[in-house]
Amino acid sequence: MSSEAHTSADYIKHHLQNLTYGQLPDGTWGVAHSAEEAKAMGFWALNLDTFIMSLLLGAVFMFMFRSATKSITTGAPSGLQNFCEWAIEFIDNSVRGSFSGKNDMIGPLALTVFFWVFSMNLMDLLPIDYIPLLMGALGVPFFKIVPSTDPNATFGMAIGVFLLVLYYSVKIKGVGGFVGELTLQPFGKWGMPVNLLLEGVNLIAKPISLALRLFGNMYAGEMIFILIALMGGAWAGMSLGGVTLYGSQILLSLGWAIFHILIVTLQAFIFMTLTIVYLDMAHQEHH
Amino acid sequence: MNINATLLAQTVMFALFVWFCMKFVWPPIMAALEQRRKQIADGLADAERAKHDLELAAKRSAEILREAKEKAGEIVNNGEKRASEIVEEAKAQAKIEGDRIITGAKAEIDQEVFRAKEQLRTQVSAIALAGAGKILGREIDAKAHNDLLDKLVAEI
Numbered sequence: 001m002s003s004e005a006h007t008s009a010d011y012i013k014h015h016l017q018n019l020t021y022g023q024l025p026d027g028t029w030g031v032a033h034s035a036e037e038a039k040a041m042g043f044w045a046l047n048l049d050t051f052i053m054s055l056l057l058g059a060v061f062m063f064m065f066r067s068a069t070k071s072i073t074t075g076a077p078s079g080l081q082n083f084c085e086w087a088i089e090f091i092d093n094s095v096r097g098s099f100s101g102k103n104d105m106i107g108p109l110a111l112t113v114f115f116w117v118f119s120m121n122l123m124d125l126l127p128i129d130y131i132p133l134l135m136g137a138l139g140v141p142f143f144k145i146v147p148s149t150d151p152n153a154t155f156g157m158a159i160g161v162f163l164l165v166l167y168y169s170v171k172i173k174g175v176g177g178f179v180g181e182l183t184l185q186p187f188g189k190w191g192m193p194v195n196l197l198l199e200g201v202n203l204i205a206k207p208i209s210l211a212l213r214l215f216g217n218m219y220a221g222e223m224i225f226i227l228i229a230l231m232g233g234a235w236a237g238m239s240l241g242g243v244t245l246y247g248s249q250i251l252l253s254l255g256w257a258i259f260h261i262l263i264v265t266l267q268a269f270i271f272m273t274l275t276i277v278y279l280d281m282a283h284q285e286h287h
Numbered sequence: 288m289n290i291n292a293t294l295l296a297q298t299v300m301f302a303l304f305v306w307f308c309m310k311f312v313w314p315p316i317m318a319a320l321e322q323r324r325k326q327i328a329d330g331l332a333d334a335e336r337a338k339h340d341l342e343l344a345a346k347r348s349a350e351i352l353r354e355a356k357e358k359a360g361e362i363v364n365n366g367e368k369r370a371s372e373i374v375e376e377a378k379a380q381a382k383i384e385g386d387r388i389i390t391g392a393k394a395e396i397d398q399e400v401f402r403a404k405e406q407l408r409t410q411v412s413a414i415a416l417a418g419a420g421k422i423l424g425r426e427i428d429a430k431a432h433n434d435l436l437d438k439l440v441a442e443i
Contacts, residue, residue, distance in 0.1 A: 075328075075331060076324055076325075076327045076328030076331055077324060077327060078324055082320050082323060082324050083320060085323075086319070086320060086323055125304070126301075127294075127297035127298065127300065127301045128297070129293060129294055129297050130297070130301075133294065229293055229296075229297065246296060249293075249296050249300075250296050250299050250300045250303070253296075253297070253300045254300050254303050254304055254307070257300070257304045258304070258307055261308075261312060
């Protein structure tokens with residue numbers, strides 16, 4: 001790879017481009033082969049890589065826990081069962097800590113959210129060139145393996161949580177109660193428009209912050225991986241600087257990857273905790 | 288996209304990363320899991336042992352109860368046996384006493400009979416003497432004929 005800025009930009013763009021399926025400019029349906037083509041598809045297009053990876057990881061999660069329950073024993077748990085029990089205990093404690101209402105769905109929801117987000121984030125730790133190169137060899141133009149760097153995925157989940165928040169708000173408080181919560185506070189009934197504005201922003205901010213926090217963190221992390229990878233690639237050459245950069249690329253990406261173990265777990269945990277907290281707020285009559 | 292040394296760097300980095308995880312991330316997780324497993328296993332073993340102990344204690348108490356019952360039965364049996372023995376002894380003693388009393392009485396009766404006989408004999412001899420005196424018409428010298436009389440008395 002040469003040191004031309006054009007190529008570096010291409011490299012970054014290539015890594016940040018989803019594999020998009022939609023209507024091509026010539027009217028047929030297919031996979032976009034460039035960012036411009038993908039953009040031209042408009043709203044009615046699918047990011048196949050996000051789709052495939054998130055489904056795959058969800059399936060892995062389900063398969064793992066399912067196989068743990070198949071060989072379940074009431075005795076001392078070992079191996080996978082031990083791990084799953086540990087994880088469930090951890091999630092259960094989190095739910096008990098922040099959810100005060102009574103809803104049997106919250107625990108499984110939190111478990112699923114945590115492990116799904118966690119496994120999606122975990123894909124970030126794979127070397128960024130591996131899968132795209134492999135896919136390139138197979139003739140697939142783009143492949144982003146971290147679904148949580150795609151805002152479609154994070155907003156998808158956040159909207160799912162938001163719908164649950166709306167559903168439980170109405171279910172627990174009734175339509176009147178929910179509307180009252182939005183319009184009658186904090187300033188009483190004479191400040192209704194102001195109340196609605198404040199509470200509306202408050203409500204809408206929930207899914208947006210949920211989605212953008214995860215997306216932002218993972219996207220930035222991915223971006224830094226790309227930039228570190230560029231460092232070695234862009235300056236590859238048998239000069240002293242080239243060798244130093246090449247070596248520091250290894251060390252930097254190693255350091256970033258190690259640091260990322262924390263981010264990956266933390267972001268999954270935050271997403272889960274916020275999901276629980278938002279649903280807890282939806283379950284509270286007065287706040 | 289073309290393959291270049293970046294791939295190599297990433298591979299080295301990935302190998303190092305995997306090594307790091309194996310060395311520093313994996314063991315604490317495994318240790319925590321192992322500790323959890325051990326704790327549960329210990330708890331279960333303790334529960335099992337307590338259950339076993341309880342079973343043993345129940346068995347032992349049942350055995351002790353059974354033994355006590357047996358002993359009590361034995362004591363009652365012994366008591367009964369002893370009581371019947373005492374009754375038998377008393378019966379035997381009473382019989383002996385009775386026999387002794389009967390023997391005494393018999394001896395006394397014999398003695399009485401003997402005495403009566405003796406008296407009768409003396410009286411009969413007196414009557415005989417008197418009768419003989421009347422028949423002979425004269426007084427028989429009791430002293431002179433004493434030996435005769437005694438003979439007669441002995442004959443009666």
